[in-house]
Each structure stands twice: as C-alpha cells, then as structure tokens.
Amino acid sequence: MGFDVVKYIGAVTVLLTRYSHVMTLEMQYVAFTAGCGPDGLALQRTLLPALRSREVLIRNFATTVNRADTLQRRGLYPSPPGESAILGLDAAGIVEALAPDCTGSWKQGDRVMALLTGGGYAEYVAVPEDVLMAVSPGMPFTSAAAIPEVWLTAYQLLHVEGGLKRGDTVLIHAGGSGVGSAAVQLCLLAGCRPVITAGSQEKLDAARRLGAVAAFNYKTEDFSEKVLTFTEGRGVDLILDCVGASHYERNMKSIRIEGRWVLYGLLGGGTISGDIFSQMLRKRITITGTTLRARDLQYKKRVVDGFTRDVLPLFSKGASPAVKPLIDSVFPLAQAGEAHTRMEANLNTGKLVLQVRDEATGKSLHDEL
Numbered sequence: 001m002g003f004d005v006v007k008y009i010g011a012v013t014v015l016l017t018r019y020s021h022v023m024t025l026e027m028q029y030v031a032f033t034a035g036c037g038p039d040g041l042a043l044q045r046t047l048l049p050a051l052r053s054r055e056v057l058i059r060n061f062a063t064t065v066n067r068a069d070t071l072q073r074r075g076l077y078p079s080p081p082g083e084s085a086i087l088g089l090d091a092a093g094i095v096e097a098l099a100p101d102c103t104g105s106w107k108q109g110d111r112v113m114a115l116l117t118g119g120g121y122a123e124y125v126a127v128p129e130d131v132l133m134a135v136s137p138g139m140p141f142t143s144a145a146a147i148p149e150v151w152l153t154a155y156q157l158l159h160v161e162g163g164l165k166r167g168d169t170v171l172i173h174a175g176g177s178g179v180g181s182a183a184v185q186l187c188l189l190a191g192c193r194p195v196i197t198a199g200s201q202e203k204l205d206a207a208r209r210l211g212a213v214a215a216f217n218y219k220t221e222d223f224s225e226k227v228l229t230f231t232e233g234r235g236v237d238l239i240l241d242c243v244g245a246s247h248y249e250r251n252m253k254s255i256r257i258e259g260r261w262v263l264y265g266l267l268g269g270g271t272i273s274g275d276i277f278s279q280m281l282r283k284r285i286t287i288t289g290t291t292l293r294a295r296d297l298q299y300k301k302r303v304v305d306g307f308t309r310d311v312l313p314l315f316s317k318g319a320s321p322a323v324k325p326l327i328d329s330v331f332p333l334a335q336a337g338e339a340h341t342r343m344e345a346n347l348n349t350g351k352l353v354l355q356v357r358d359e360a361t362g363k364s365l366h367d368e369l
C-alpha cells in the first residue's frame with residue numbers, strides 16, 4: 001500500500017480547521033514514571049493525540065480510575081504496544097474531530113463515552129469510532145465516564161464469557177467495586193440472582209441497595225458456608241472472580257457441579273498450592289480467564305454493540321427498569337494521585353471519577369496550571 005498524499009493532506013486540513021480555536025496543538029495530561037507512587041502523578045503538557053484510521057478525537061470532560069491504572073503507574077501493567085502510554089481507560093466528552101475515513105456514525109458535537117486502551121487522563125483522547133457510545137441526554141459527563149470500562153467488563157464477564165442463563169445464581173466478589181456494582185445490576189436485568197461478597201458494611205449495604213439478594217463479609221465470615229446455606233447446598237451457577245488465590249478454596253466449595261467460574265483479576269494473588277485440578281475434575285467446572293483491555297477491536301466492538309443494544313437505553317432518565325453507575329467520589333484531574341491512594345486503600349465504594357472540564361462551560365479545570 002502506497003502513501004496516500006491526498007488523504008494525508010485531507011486529514012491535516014480537517015485537524016487544523018477543527019483545532020483553529022485551540023491556541024496551541026497541546027493539551028494537559030497526567031504524567032508519571034513507571035514505578036512511582038500516587039504522588040508521582042502530575043499534570044504536564046504534550047501534543048494532542050494524532051488520529052489514526054477511523055478514529056475520533058474526543059474533547060474529554062471526565063475519566064475514571066481503574067485498577068489497571070494503579071498497576072500501570074506501578075510499572076506492572078504497561079499499555080499494549082502501539083497504544084497511548086497515558087493512563088485512563090474511560091472518557092466522556094464531545095466529539096471534536098473525525099478521521100476522514102470515519103463511517104458517519106458520529107459527528108462533531110456528539111456527546112459520547114468511550115472504552116479506551118489508554119489515554120483517558122488527558123484533555124483530548126483519540127479513540128476508534130467502533131467503541132463509542134452515546135451519552136443519554138441530561139446525564140453529566142462525570143456519570144457517563146463511570147460506565148464504559150466497568151460496565152462493559154461486567155457485561156463481557158456475564159454474557160460473553162460466563163454464559164449467563166435466566167435464573168442463575170451468581171457469586172460476585174468485590175460487590176462494592178465498579179465492576180461488581182455493575183454486575184449486580186446486569187444480573188437482575190437478566191433475571192438472575194446476584195450474591196456478593198465485600199469487606200465492609202458500607203459496601204455490603206451499597207450492593208444490597210442495588211439489588212444483591214445476599215451479601216457476605218468475606219473478612220468476618222466464611223462466605224462458602226453462607227453461600228451453601230443460601231443455595232440450599234446446591235452452590236452457585238457462576239462465579240465472577242477478581243480475587244484469585246486467597247478465595248480459591250472457598251470458591252471451590254461455593255460452586256455447583258458443572259458451574260462456570262470467570263477469573264478476571266488477581267487482587268488476592270495468582271499462586272495456589274491446592275489440588276485445584278482434582279476438584280475441577282470432580283465437579284466438572286469450567287474456569288475461564290479473561291481481560292478486556294488487550295482484546296482486539298473486533299472483540300471490543302462485539303461487547304460494545306451488545307451493551308449498546310441491551311443496556312445503554314436503561315441509563316436514560318425515566319427508563320424502566322433503570323440502571324445507574326455507582327459513583328464513590330469525583331476528583332479534579334490534577335488530584336489523580338489522591339484518587340489512586342483511595343483506590344489502593346480499598347476505600348472506594350463504586351467509581352472514582354476524575355473531572356477534566358467544567359460540565360457547563362467546557363473549560364479545562366486546569367487552565368491556570
């Protein structure tokens with residue numbers, strides 16, 4: 001394939017026209033050095049991201065903190081090759097510019113949210129048009145940003161990887177987390193029974209308010225005993241597991257024969273020394289590991305399309321049944337370090353949002369910096 005000069009000039013012209021109101025082609029973003037602590041996060045300037053084929057530039061109003069960001073900051077989870085090295089897997093804002101080969105699904109000025117592979121902790125972010133979703137009228141960007149990564153993960157765990165069936169009882173660990181709080185609501189929508197575990201009364205109560213049919217404190221009680229009592233000895237049909245090693249034995253006891261177990265995080269470690277294979281064999285269990293960030297665009301589009309069809313309309317005002325993102329707190333982008341500290345201390349119930357721009361004026365909160 002040769003270099004297409006006409007397309008290149010077209011793209012540059014589009015960008016220059018669209019950015020004419022921006023004084024420089026620079027933006028602020030949160031910089032870090034891999035291995036640093038939360039106090040190593042600081043605003044710096046860089047060039048606006050360049051648009052690649054079928055990408056859209058979002059004028060970013062809000063992003064959120066995900067566990068992946070804290071791991072990336074610590075140097076344990078680098079961004080996939082070729083993707084933005086800036087932190088942040090969510091964005092919500094306004095379409096600012098589109099690559100010349102975009103298909104017309106989106107236009108300048110649309111209110112959108114997006115699942116990112118990186119780049120959310122910044123004033124602008126470039127994202128493939130296939131992973132954009134519309135923001136419901138009236139929904140603030142600080143709420144919309146709390147949807148893409150954790151809701152799409154929960155949808156993927158239940159419907160793409162977990163084979164969820166109506167009537168299933170689902171054991172959801174970290175029930176007060178971003179993913180857990182979304183999974184509870186998605187289970188209810190699918191006619192299933194969400195049972196959660198969490199480590200504080202506040203999180204147990206929050207999950208119950210969202211509709212969890214049972215909630216157990218994994219720090220003060222043996223959740224497997226409680227689960228077996230609750231299911232009258234049968235065990236749960238599906239486990240959503242972001243804990244791994246430290247919950248493995250109790251998960252084995254909690255799961256029913258021929259149950260499904262989706263592993264998507266290792267908050268409790270990744271090394272076990274138990275007889276996992278013989279127990280898997282005896283119970284004929286299916287264990288599936290999954291990550292969303294490293295998936296190809298086709299897979300992400302499939303998840304986004306399914307979620308847009310099945311769930312997105314239910315975020316609208318007056319929808320019935322209705323769903324909502326659970327938000328812990330909102331920090332200005334410049335205080336990303338404080339939000340990381342809160343997440344690493346497991347203090348957040350729901351999402352930690354980072355606000356980039358004023359909702360009403362669109363002005364960056366960080367202009368004076």
Ligand SMILES: NC(=O)c1ccc[n+]([C@@H]2O[C@H](COP(=O)([O-])OP(=O)(O)OC[C@H]3O[C@@H](n4cnc5c(N)ncnc54)[C@H](OP(=O)(O)O)[C@@H]3O)[C@@H](O)[C@H]2O)c1
Pocket residue numbers: 065066067068149150153174175176177178179180197198199200203242243246263264265266267268269290291292293343346347348350351
């Ligand atoms: N595979 C994927 O594609 C994917 C995508 C998104 C997220 N994730 C994973 O999903 C998990 C949840 O993410 P999130 O952003 O929703 O997290 P979050 O809101 O920060 O919540 C995580 C919660 O997990 C609990 N926890 C922490 N360490 C624990 C341990 N050792 N044992 C049991 N519970 C523990 C804590 O609550 P308690 O107070 O209840 O202990 C903590 O607040 C993370 O592991 C993340 O990496 C995976």
